[in-house]
Amino acid sequence: MNLRIGILTAPQIRWERSSRNGKPTFILHDVRIGIGFHWDRRQTQEFAGELSILRNPNGTQTAINTIDMEDYITSVISSEMSAHSPLELLKAHAVISRSWAVRQCMNNRSQSSSNPSAAMGTSAFESGGHIGFDLCADDHCQRYEGLRSVHPRAEEAVEATRGQVLTYDGEICDTRFYKCCGGKTEIFSTCWENKNVPYLQSVECPYCGRAAERLQRGEQVILDCLQAYDSETLDCHDWQVTYTAQELQAILLEKTGIDFGTIRSLRPIERGASGRISLLEIVGDKRTERIGKELKIRRALSRTCLYSSWFDVEKREDVFILNGHGWGHGVGLCQLGAAEMALEGATCREILCYYYPGAEIANRIA
Ligand SMILES: [Zn+2]
Numbered sequence: 246m247n248l249r250i251g252i253l254t255a256p257q258i259r260w261e262r263s264s265r266n267g268k269p270t271f272i273l274h275d276v277r278i279g280i281g282f283h284w285d286r287r288q289t290q291e292f293a294g295e296l297s298i299l300r301n302p303n304g305t306q307t308a309i310n311t312i313d314m315e316d317y318i319t320s321v322i323s324s325e326m327s328a329h330s331p332l333e334l335l336k337a338h339a340v341i342s343r344s345w346a347v348r349q350c351m352n353n354r355s356q357s358s359s360n361p362s363a364a365m366g367t368s369a370f371e372s373g374g375h376i377g378f379d380l381c382a383d384d385h386c387q388r389y390e391g392l393r394s395v396h397p398r399a400e401e402a403v404e405a406t407r408g409q410v411l412t413y414d415g416e417i418c419d420t421r422f423y424k425c426c427g428g429k430t431e432i433f434s435t436c437w438e439n440k441n442v443p444y445l446q447s448v449e450c451p452y453c454g455r456a457a458e459r460l461q462r463g464e465q466v467i468l469d470c471l472q473a474y475d476s477e478t479l480d481c482h483d484w485q486v487t488y489t490a491q492e493l494q495a496i497l498l499e500k501t502g503i504d505f506g507t508i509r510s511l512r513p514i515e516r517g518a519s520g521r522i523s524l525l526e527i528v529g530d531k532r533t534e535r536i537g538k539e540l541k542i543r544r545a546l547s548r549t550c551l552y553s554s555w556f557d558v559e560k561r562e563d564v565f566i567l568n569g570h571g572w573g574h575g576v577g578l579c580q581l582g583a584a585e586m587a588l589e590g591a592t593c594r595e596i597l598c599y600y601y602p603g604a605e606i607a608n609r610i611a
């Protein structure tokens with residue numbers, strides 16, 4: 246199965262031909278990763294497969310890489326985590342990255358064929374689903390950084406799980422994942438539509454806490470599981486953010502376009518099973534508004550994006566202190582927790598059954 250991955254959109258794509266191990270590759274410059282998050286930066290990346298350049302109606306160009314599914318998964322698991330992680334973690338990640346990609350492609354391809362006019366007038370990156378390609382290369386879909394971090398260990402993990410996906414009741418699972426749950430995973434409806442997804446339930450996760458302790462101590466085995474830019478974020482399990490009322494007012498104005506006046510309080514109205522806030526009331530002396538769900542709250546309350554929406558608010562005079570837990574939406578597999586499970590000897594199957602209760606591994610993709 247071939248995938249079309251949108252790598253970047255720019256006024257003009259800068260690229261050149263190259264080769265690796267005697268095979269032709271291409272290099273793209275100024276690829277932006279972590280868009281809108283705290284690790285936002287640019288990289289030069291090298292890719293196997295084919296390059297095509299899409300011209301968008303607004304005059305920009307999008308670089309699209311057509312690549313075989315298994316080669317794509319090898320890169321994703323090396324980009325999301327690190328190819329130096331324990332093999333059982335890489336295998337578990339290969340299964341969920343493959344499941345998620347297959348599901349997403351099926352959804353996107355059926356949507357764009359039923360509504361081709363949705364493509365008109367928007368650039369490829371502006372739409373929620375993607376137009377002109379199956380998946381993007383950033384955290385919006387899954388990280389795909391080409392051949393940059395690929396290592397024979399990742400190829401071994403992909404080979405050992407070739408074609409395997411996670412299923413529930415015979416259907417391929419929507420295998421969500423994120424960096425660190427903070428102690429408890431979240432249910433689907435706290436972050437997205439109001440539906441019950443049986444294998445995306447809230448489970449206690451003591452593992453990422455232990456992984457975070459290893460990170461704080463600088464243990465090499467856990468640093469080996471992460472991309473270098475992720476191991477810059479040492480406080481992802483328990484964190485604190487402090488704002489003056491004035492700073493908060495300015496951030497909210499910038500991120501929501503609403504002038505709340507002086508901020509009086511931030512009041513959690515609804516929380517999900519882990520404690521992540523899904524509806525937050527912001528009280529200012531000019532306006533009071535409720536915002537949700539999880540990602541909107543994270544984006545509204547930070548110049549980039551808060552680590553998570555699981556936080557308590559403490560107010561001391563005109564200073565707001567957010568005491569929070571976890572990094573990411575918390576639904577499905579906790580990457581740091583899964584790394585810790587693998588370091589403690591868990592198998593791929595045990596990791597997947599823990600974070601997706603009731604789901605099964607099946608051989609589905611030829
Ligand atoms: Zn995407």
Ligand SMILES: [Zn+2]
Nearest residue numbers: 450453579582
């Ligand atoms: Zn966890």
